[in-house]
Amino acid sequence: MRLPNMFAIIAVVITGGILLYGVSDFPSFGDPKSPANAAVPGSESVSQYFITKSYKDTKVPNLVTSVLADYRGYDTMFETVVIFAAGMAIFAILGSVGGGSQPRVQEEGPSFVDGDHSRIIVGTTCRLLVPVIQVFALYVIGHGHYSPGGGFQGGVILAASFIIIALSSDLDAALRRLSEVNYLRLACVGILIYAGFGVLCQVLESNFLDYGVLQPILLTDGPEMARSHSMLGVEIGVAFTVTAIMFAIYANLSSRGTLRDGL
Amino acid sequence: MTDQIPAILVLAPLFGAMIIGLAGQKDHRACFPVALVSLLVTLFASIGAIFTVIESGPIDYFMGGWEKPLGIGIHLRIDSLNVILLVAIAIVAVLVAIFSIRRIGDKNAEKTPHFYSLYLLLCVGLFGITIAGDAFNLFVLVEVSSLTSYGLIAMGSSRRGTLAAFNYVLMGTVGASFYLLGVGYLYLMTGSLNMQEIHSIFVANPDIASSKAVAISFILILIGIWIKMAFFPLYGWLPNAYSYCPSSSACILAPLMTKISVYVMIRVMISVFGLGWVFASPGYSNLVVWLAVIAILAGSMLALAQREIKKMLCYLIVAEVGYMVGGAWLADEQLWGLTGSLYHILADAAMTLCLFLAAGIFAKRFNAIEIDDLEGLFKKAPWTAAGFVVGALAMIGVPPTCGFFSKFYLIRGGIEANHWEYVIALLISSLVNAVLFFRIFEIAFFGVKPPEGHGHHEEEEAELKEEHHPEIPNWTGTSSLLVASAFVILLGIFNGKVVELIRVALEDLTVVAQRF
Amino acid sequence: MAEFFEQTLQPHFNFWIYVILMMIGLWALIAKNNLIKKLIGMSIFQTAIILFYVSLGVKEDATIPILDPYGQAEHAAAEAEGAETEGEKKRDSYIGKKSPDPDTMANPLPHVLMLTAIVVGVATLGVALSIAQMIFKEFGSLEEDEILEIVKGGSVDD
Numbered sequence: 001m002r003l004p005n006m007f008a009i010i011a012v013v014i015t016g017g018i019l020l021y022g023v024s025d026f027p028s029f030g031d032p033k034s035p036a037n038a039a040v041p042g043s044e045s046v047s048q049y050f051i052t053k054s055y056k057d058t059k060v061p062n063l064v065t066s067v068l069a070d071y072r073g074y075d076t077m078f079e080t081v082v083i084f085a086a087g088m089a090i091f092a093i094l095g096s097v098g099g100g101s102q103p104r105v106q107e108e109g110p111s112f113v114d115g116d117h118s119r120i121i122v123g124t125t126c127r128l129l130v131p132v133i134q135v136f137a138l139y140v141i142g143h144g145h146y147s148p149g150g151g152f153q154g155g156v157i158l159a160a161s162f163i164i165i166a167l168s169s170d171l172d173a174a175l176r177r178l179s180e181v182n183y184l185r186l187a188c189v190g191i192l193i194y195a196g197f198g199v200l201c202q203v204l205e206s207n208f209l210d211y212g213v214l215q216p217i218l219l220t221d222g223p224e225m226a227r228s229h230s231m232l233g234v235e236i237g238v239a240f241t242v243t244a245i246m247f248a249i250y251a252n253l254s255s256r257g258t259l260r261d262g263l
Numbered sequence: 264m265t266d267q268i269p270a271i272l273v274l275a276p277l278f279g280a281m282i283i284g285l286a287g288q289k290d291h292r293a294c295f296p297v298a299l300v301s302l303l304v305t306l307f308a309s310i311g312a313i314f315t316v317i318e319s320g321p322i323d324y325f326m327g328g329w330e331k332p333l334g335i336g337i338h339l340r341i342d343s344l345n346v347i348l349l350v351a352i353a354i355v356a357v358l359v360a361i362f363s364i365r366r367i368g369d370k371n372a373e374k375t376p377h378f379y380s381l382y383l384l385l386c387v388g389l390f391g392i393t394i395a396g397d398a399f400n401l402f403v404l405v406e407v408s409s410l411t412s413y414g415l416i417a418m419g420s421s422r423r424g425t426l427a428a429f430n431y432v433l434m435g436t437v438g439a440s441f442y443l444l445g446v447g448y449l450y451l452m453t454g455s456l457n458m459q460e461i462h463s464i465f466v467a468n469p470d471i472a473s474s475k476a477v478a479i480s481f482i483l484i485l486i487g488i489w490i491k492m493a494f495f496p497l498y499g500w501l502p503n504a505y506s507y508c509p510s511s512s513a514c515i516l517a518p519l520m521t522k523i524s525v526y527v528m529i530r531v532m533i534s535v536f537g538l539g540w541v542f543a544s545p546g547y548s549n550l551v552v553w554l555a556v557i558a559i560l561a562g563s564m565l566a567l568a569q570r571e572i573k574k575m576l577c578y579l580i581v582a583e584v585g586y587m588v589g590g591a592w593l594a595d596e597q598l599w600g601l602t603g604s605l606y607h608i609l610a611d612a613a614m615t616l617c618l619f620l621a622a623g624i625f626a627k628r629f630n631a632i633e634i635d636d637l638e639g640l641f642k643k644a645p646w647t648a649a650g651f652v653v654g655a656l657a658m659i660g661v662p663p664t665c666g667f668f669s670k671f672y673l674i675r676g677g678i679e680a681n682h683w684e685y686v687i688a689l690l691i692s693s694l695v696n697a698v699l700f701f702r703i704f705e706i707a708f709f710g711v712k713p714p715e716g717h718g719h720h721e722e723e724e725a726e727l728k729e730e731h732h733p734e735i736p737n738w739t740g741t742s743s744l745l746v747a748s749a750f751v752i753l754l755g756i757f758n759g760k761v762v763e764l765i766r767v768a769l770e771d772l773t774v775v776a777q778r779f
Numbered sequence: 780m781a782e783f784f785e786q787t788l789q790p791h792f793n794f795w796i797y798v799i800l801m802m803i804g805l806w807a808l809i810a811k812n813n814l815i816k817k818l819i820g821m822s823i824f825q826t827a828i829i830l831f832y833v834s835l836g837v838k839e840d841a842t843i844p845i846l847d848p849y850g851q852a853e854h855a856a857a858e859a860e861g862a863e864t865e866g867e868k869k870r871d872s873y874i875g876k877k878s879p880d881p882d883t884m885a886n887p888l889p890h891v892l893m894l895t896a897i898v899v900g901v902a903t904l905g906v907a908l909s910i911a912q913m914i915f916k917e918f919g920s921l922e923e924d925e926i927l928e929i930v931k932g933g934s935v936d937d
Contacts, residue, residue, distance in 0.1 A: 008810035016802045019444075022479030023798070026451060028790030032838040032882045035454040035471075036889070042467030044332040045454055047836070047886045051844065052878040061846040063887040064894075072891055074326040074337045078391070078403045079895045081277065082410055085384050086902035088284075089414025090909045092377040147845065152898060181288055188284035195277060198270075208270040210328035249905045256912055399892055406899045413906050417913065423930055425913045432907045433808060436821055440828055443896065447832050450889075 059224045060145045060231060068150065069231040073209045076234075077194050079152075080241050084187050087245035090252050119169065126168035133161040141239045145228065151235035155242025162247045171255055178247060186244040193237030197230055265315045268308050269324040269339040272349065272390045275304040280383035287376035294379040295364055301383060302357045305390065309349040316346045317764075323396075334457040338396035343768035344533075344605070345393045347761060348526055351609050352393065354750065355518050355616055356386045362620055362743040363511035374418065382515065385411040392523055398446045398535070399456050401527065402439065405491070409435045412520060415512035416504050424507035431504040434497070438490030445483035449535075452476050458535045465537065472540060481541075484531055492524035494588055495558035498581045505580075506573040510623030513573065517580060518615040522608045525587045529605065532591070533772050542594040549682075555589030556688040558582065563695040570633050572622045575699070576615070579658065582692055583611045589688075590673045593680040598769055600676025603669055605765050606758065610657070610665035613751045617654030620744045621647055627740075634703055641707040648707065650744035655700040657751045660693045665754040672762070793834040801827035814911050814921045818904065825900040829893045836886030844887040846879060 027034035039045035050067050060066040068076055141154030166174035178186075198209040206213040211230035212223035220226045279301030287294040315322060321342035329336025341349070360382070388408030395401040413435070417428035450456055452471055453464045465472040486497075493501040501521075505513050532541050542548055562582030569575040587607050593600030624647045625631040629640055641648035657666035670689060677686040754761065788795060804827060807820025911921065918926050 005810055008806050011809060012802045012806045015805060016798055018479060018482060019798045019801070020795070022448060022476045023791050023794040025474045025476040026791055026794060029793045029834065030837050030839040032841070034451065034835075036451050036835050037838060037886050038454075038881070040454050040464055040468060040471070043334075043453075043455060043460060043464050046332070046334045046456070047454070047888045048881045049332060049335055050887055051881045051884050055846055056878075063844040063846065063884070064890045067887050067891045068894060070327060071329055071335050072337060075400055075403050075895055078400075078407055079898050081384060081387070082403070082407055082899050082902050084284075085381065085407060085410045085414065086905050088377050088380050088384075089410060089417070089906050092374050092381060092414050093417045093906070093909045093913060095373060095377075148843075152894065184288060185285055188281045191277070192281050192285075195274060195281070199274065202267060202270065207325060207328045208267075208274070209326050212328065253905070253908055253912065256916065399895075403895055403899070406903075410899075410902060410906060413903075413910075417906075417910050422917050425910060425917055426926060426930065429814065429907065429910045429914060432903065432910060433817060433821060436903050436907075437805075437808065437824070440825055444828050444831070447828070447835070451835050 057224060058227045058231070060228050062145055062147065062149075064148075065144050065150050065231065065235075069234055070209075070211065070227055073198075073234065076238065077191075077198070077209075080191055080194060080238050083245045084191055084241055087184075087187060087248045090249055094252050094256060122168050126164050130161050130164060133164070134158060137161065141235060142232070144235055145232065151238030152242055154235075155239035156246055158239065158243040159246035159250075162243075163250050166250065166254070171251060174247070175251065178244075180248075180251075183244040183248050187241045187248075190237045190239070190241030190244065193240070194234045197234055197237075265311060266322065266324070268312045268315065269322060269341055269394050270326075271308045272305050272312075272394065273387055275301045275308070276383040276386045276390070280380045280387070283376050283380045283383070287379065291372065291375045294376050295360070298360055298379045298383055299357070302353065302360055302386065305386070306350070306353040306357060309346070309353045312341050312349060313346050316341060316343055334455045334460045337400050338457055338459070339394045340396040340459075341394050342771070343764055344530070344772065345526065347609060347764060348393050348523075349390065351612050352386070352389050352519060352523075355612060356382075356389075356515065358616065358620075358743040358747055359511065359515040362514060362623065362740050364739050378415070378418065378511070381411045381414045385415065385515065389519055389523055392527060396459065397457050398449065398461070402443050402446060405439055405442065405527075408520070408523075409439060409491075412512075412516055415516065416508040418512065419507065419509045421507045423503065427500070427503035427507050431500045434490055434500040438487045438497075440487070441483050441490065442487030445480040445485075445487060448476050448480035448483065452480070458530075461535050462537060465540070481536055485528065488524050488528045488531070489588075492521045492528070492584050492588075493581055494584055495554060495561055495581065498558075498562075498584075501581060502574050502577040505577045506571060510619075510626055514616065514619045514623055517576070517619050518612040521580060521584055522587075522612050525584065525591070525604070525608055528588070529591055529601065533769075538598075545594065548592045548594045551592040552589050552682050552685055555585045555592065556684050558585030559589070559688045559692050563692045567695060567699060570635070572625065572632065572634055572637070573619075575634070576618050576622060579618075579696070580615060583607070583615070586669075586673060586689065586692075587611070589682075589685050590676060593676045593682055593685065595676050595680035597679060598676075599672055599679060601769060602762060602765050603672030603676050606665075606672060606762055607669040609761065610669040610751075610754055613747060613754055614654050614657040614664075614666060617650055617744065617747045617751055618658070620740065620747055621651035621654060624740045624744065634706060637703065637707040639707070639709075641704075644741075646741045647744060650741070650748045652704070653748035653751055655696075655703070657755075659696045659700060663755045664751050665758065666751075668755055668758040668762075793837075794831070797827045797831040797834070800830065812923050814914065814923060817923075818907050818911065821907070822900065822904060825896070825903075829896055829900075832889045832893050832896070836889040838882060838885055841883055841885045844884045844890070 027036075032038065037045075037047055039048065050063055050071070054063055054066045054071070055061060058066045058070055060070075137154045137157035137160075139154075140149040140157055141151060144150030144154070162174050162178055165177070197211070197214075200217070201210045201213055202208050204213045204217075211227040213226075214230055215223050215226040218226050218229050220229060279297050282297050283294050287297070312322065321340060324339040324341075326337040326339065363378075363382075385408055388404050388411060391404035392401060392408065395404060413428065413432050416431060417425065446456070449461060452474065453461050455461055455464060465477075471477065490497045505517050508516075532538065559582045562578050562580075562585060566575045566578035566582065569578060587604045590600040590604035590607065624644070625637065625640065628644070629636070631637050631640060653664065657664035660666045660670045662668075670693065674686050674689055677683070677689070801824055804820045804822070804824030808817050808824060809820075811817050811820060914926065915921055918929050920926055920929075
């Protein structure tokens with residue numbers, strides 16, 4: 001054990017030294033005129049453009065959402081692809097042969113959610129909470145334009161509502177509601193919605209993800225509102241994918257890929 | 264239509280992956296045709312891109328239509344530097360897809376849609392990295408390709424493979440995080456994420472360009488990319504990861520992942536920081552060339568010591584990365600080192616593809632994992648042997664294969680830059696490769712066992728051949744291999760045209776990138 | 780000493796904090812023996828980078844980057860000044876008339892970039908955990924030295 005410790009200490013000291021050496025040139029913490037926050041001579045400041053002009057371009061008050069889903073929407077699409085790839089990779093790594101094709105055996109009778117009463121307190125509480133959580137999740141997704149929120153956050157909360165069924169009664173109960181085949185399809189549908197919006201813009205003679213040209217299809221009174229509505233559309237797509245894959249990650253990790261017993 | 268090419272390159276495999284996810288779960292036979300069609304679409308798009316770039320210069324594409332001011336939207340750029348690389352990625356992807364028909368099939372039939380989906384998403388990531396013009400977008404795409412490669416490598420059923428995959432995940436994440444940190448330092452000092460914009464800010468503000476933070480950001484980005492390309496001394500993850508994973512994964516990852524990282528390093532050096540800034544103090548470029556020399560020698564010596572075929576090929580990849588990094592940092596006046604390095608990216612992709620396809624065919628059809636298992640195989644599989652021989656000759660550097668021409672340009676750059684240690688290391692490495700491969704040829708052609716065991720030996724081999732996948736047609740693997748070896752030779756014969764395209768790109772970019 | 784504190788440490792204390800956090804993560808990644816502890820180290824490492832980015836966009840006395848769409852702040856200010864028509868108090872008060880002052884709102888771009896980075900970190904953690912489960916299934920242990928012993932000692936197949 002001596003060798004990894006020495007090597008670790010040397011690596012940490014050298015790396016920390018290099019990083020701290022560069023810190024002395026940085027602007028101070030909280031400086032509103034630092035190059036990141038204001039313009040550098042010779043170029044126009046990107047973040048000041050976002051703050052001053054993005055409401056005019058997109059009519060979305062939450063500046064973070066407007067940058068995330070419109071100006072840098074291409075990055076957000078690939079972020080969704082990253083989550084999808086992680087879900088696929090986890091099944092590819094853990095999925096045991098024959099795990100999905102054999103029928104699931106009902107072990108001791110129906111789980112709590114479907115009638116078994118041996119876990120009353122936890123079961124009842126969670127059962128009452130699930131619809132509340134889901135409504136809140138839908139609120140977070142839809143209200144991402146006006147308050148902190150959006151597709152990722154709402155999708156994770158929606159996935160949590162399925163996970164809480166799995167935690168309080170049985171993984172089978174949750175899988176009966178969102179089975180393996182279905183959650184992968186939901187994830188694909190989510191990304192197809194996102195990319196579909198983009199390709200629709202390409203069909204209408206503009207660049208990928210240029211939502212302004214969708215105005216005649218969405219029947220809005222200006223390209224800015226078309227952008228606002230398309231942002232909601234792609235956030236819904238993101239929420240589908242995130243929900244499906246977060247639940248998939250839980251289901252595969254907790255049952256070691258067999259999707260049989262679970263925690 | 265041609266102005267939408269950058270988006271088509273990235274979208275076609277993405278839609279293919281989604282369709283496989285939707286439809287392929289129930290019917291596994293739909294996976295391969297969908298994958299092949301989407302990859303052929305990208306192949307045609309990339310060939311179209313070459314013609315467009317030659318005729319009318321670089322293609323600039325702004326996602327979401329946000330063109331001005333530069334930097335609010337995400338910028339994709341195809342110029343003569345990366346257009347040939349796009350074609351190379353597309354060709355390699357198509358060939359390995361053909362090779363992998365039903366190789367996943369026997370034990371892991373459940374995972375076929377997942378394999379093809381991850382494969383297509385890997386291609387999306389690689390294309391996206393090549394055409395990215397925005398530093399943060401590059402990070403996201405590097406993560407897409409990394410995650411899919413973690414999945415592809417860990418999919419196998421070997422014991423040592425899982426530990427190797429875990430180490431690969433840790434090292435890959437550390438590398439990508441260093442890159443992200445470097446981009447963060449750059450953003451803090453310049454306020455922009457667009458590569459062209461950062462460069463023009465450096466040109467307009469020399470005080471920012473010479474600050475410590477910018478130098479540290481370059482070092483951080485470089486370390487991150489070096490981890491990803493397995494440059495000495497950060498190469499520990501590569502041999503284990505690529506040798507113990509399924510053959511199809513190794514065949515797509517080994518030719519492409521490290522080479523695209525070399526391309527990213529060259530792109531960052533030229534388009535973001537500018538060669539004048541990078542080569543300003545010769546001490547640092549000498550240091551990097553020495554590191555490259557050690558990489559070449561270490562890779563070649565370690566390859567000599569290996570008994571398994573794939574591990575040997577992995578150490579040869581480490582040496583090849585050393586060639587490319589050394590060539591890029593030679594800093595000779597006429598930039599022949601950089602030209603050689605870029606040409607070697609293409610050449611090495613083709614050679615490595617050949618060798619890994621051949622190794623994959625040997626492993627699957629004849630269960631030949633170690634070099635000694637190759638006895639007498641060349642007579643049984645003449646076409647596979649021909650492909651392997653072509654790849655080996657390219658590695659050694661025999662004309663008219665591409666390996667000879669890439670060494671020629673690299674040596675020329677080394678001589679002009681007075682880096683004799685680099686030239687000597689290249690020659691030693693060629694010699695070591697020659698020893699390595701001729702030893703394999705000897706075992707494979709003539710065998711080691713005495714002649715009277717020959718008949719018995721043939722019966723055993725025939726039995727082995729029967730057990731392993733009698734239903735997979737042999738032509739899938741061998742035809743990919745033969746096309747790959749044809750490319751190795753063609754790339755060598757037409758090296759003049761390819762190098763001319765690279766020189767045009769370098770002149771455009773280094774004229775625009777002022778030496779300040 | 781006080782001068783060092785004031786000139787070097789105080790304006791840059793957020794950077795010092797992130798470097799220390801990152802080095803803790805890096806040390807755990809390299810030096811710890813248990814695979815899950817290495818993963819936790821990796822997670823700390825990524826989180827430190829996220830902290831760095833978010834601290835870039837902070838401005839003194841600035842509020843969150845969300846505009847007030849119904850113009851309630853404007854409404855109150857306009858009433859205080861005695862605005863005439865209802866139209867001036869309505870919700871389109873931002874368009875063309877008054878854009879928010881950039882110095883009063885935090886920079887939204889680092890937040891956007893870090894949303895992506897957090898998600899990528901979670902995805903990588905998920906994949907790494909699944910590989911750790913596979914390792915446990917194959918070797919029966921999560922300690923790296925025990926696994927290396929098993930691998931070197933008796934591996935027949937590969």
